[in-house]
Amino acid sequence: MSTFDIRRARPGDERCLSFLGQATMLQTYAGIISAQNLNDLIETEQTREDYRALLDDPNVSIWLAEIERGQAAVGYLALAPRLGGETTGGERGKAVLEIKRLHVLHRFHRNGLGKRLVNEAIKEARLRKADRVVLVVNALNHEAIEFYRTYGFLKTGDTSYRAGDMDYPCYLFSLDIGRPAIG
Template sequence: MAADSSPDGLTLRPARLDDASSLAALSIEVWLSTYLRHGVNSLFADYVFSELTPARFQSLLQQKSETFIVSQNVEGIDGFIRISEGQSPPAGLGSAVEIATLYVQPRHHGRGLGQALLQAGLQCCADLAAPAPWLTTNSENTAAIGFYQRMGFEITGETAFCLGSQSYPNTLLTYCPKAR
């Protein structure tokens, strides 16, 4: 994918290895603001500092089964989508391609970045002969679930995000192009 710039200044491009620290910082910002509403405890802090690191993103960026597309503005990256190949959905429905992450900085919500990134990600999935990618999101994240449903995804099951001894319900959604 070449860089794609629109008249409103939105530029989508493939992520580069030198984007790893920006992807980590953006992920921490979005993850904390989305999922931690009542304070930070060591369980969540340890997860963030072990999973959302520049080194982890460098490793992912070097894997052929991972595709990252970023939204770039004049200051830097304000959103990204990550497509992971070889990931079977928990309920067995859909293709073996997961939309593993779609993050947009909260201050950039409402500008169409999420929609543009998702459309680019869906095109990537189609190019991989995977027209029915799947994703999961926290079941309490009703804004995200509504967004994905408006974009042609259907709820196809439930799963859980496990962290330590805690389990958090997640909604499984699968892209259904005919639903659009």
């Protein structure tokens, strides 16, 4: 079994974040999103510049998971304020943070790494006094949907995500963290 370290991403990590984002998007969405739209999505949202902007934003927190042997990055999570005030099933005015991106290379799925990354995000959300953590997931990404449900996220709505020239169906998920954790 592999050992992983999780740390806060910092300026200079945009290269590995971009590579990870590109690789995991291809692994996850090949066969779900058309090749042209997938390439467009990667070229517009998985660039070094995109990650540099996220790293420079004081409202965004990113955790990077590295495999101990070789210290290669194998996953990450980005947490940011929910834009537009939409709380996906909660009351307006409540503090809401969104998991903008959670990507783990397929080879490292099902070993607790995703849960560890989400745990970091939940700890941060509580420190920021958030009441809820939300996310959007592609409706055909069944593995991710099952992961979020197992963690306790609830489906609170439907939406879509534009990639290239198409809108793809997505679900809104939400986790109420306003009450203290049990245990």
